[in-house]
Amino acid sequence: MRKKRPTLIAEALDRILKELGIEHKVKEEMALSCWSEIVGPYIARVSFAERVENGVLYVKVENPAWKHHLFMLRREIIKKINDHLKFDAIKEIVFIDIGQNFKNKV
Numbered sequence: 001m002r003k004k005r006p007t008l009i010a011e012a013l014d015r016i017l018k019e020l021g022i023e024h025k026v027k028e029e030m031a032l033s034c035w036s037e038i039v040g041p042y043i044a045r046v047s048f049a050e051r052v053e054n055g056v057l058y059v060k061v062e063n064p065a066w067k068h069h070l071f072m073l074r075r076e077i078i079k080k081i082n083d084h085l086k087f088d089a090i091k092e093i094v095f096i097d098i099g100q101n102f103k104n105k106v
Contacts (some may be wrong), residue, residue, distance in 0.1 A: 027089035028052035031081050035059070038080050043070070047095075055091035060098045069093045094103070 017023040019061075035049035046062040047070065061067045070077070074093045081090050 024089065025053070027085050027087045028055070030085055031057060031089050034081065034084055038084060039077060050096075052090070055089065057090050057093045058096060059093055060096050062097075063099060064097050067097045070095050 004032045013035070014023065019024050030054070031052055034048075037046035039047065044104045046066045048060045050060050052058070061070060070093075074095075078090050078093060083089050
């Protein structure tokens with residue numbers, strides 16, 4: 001009789017999420033929670049991942065300069081997020097300048 005190899009919890013969870021049809025939504029939510037880890041503390045201080053809708057990550061930023069800077073880095077950030085998740089959850093990032101209200105919204 002052949003023994004089954006042990007299944008890693010991450011593999012089992014991914015399979016269950018896929019079977020339930022919620023894998024994409026869960027991975028989108030995971031993208032929100034890993035924002036600070038992906039971009040690092042310096043960028044995390046001036047940005048806040050707010051929500052994901054249909055593969056579009058909406059990120060609030062402190063000012064127009066950061067909005068422009070992060071816009072120029074968006075492809076790299078998308079790749080880092082999707083590589084981290086091992087899933088293409090994020091297709092685009094929209095940066096929203098909320099200026100003076102930034103500290104109140106985080």
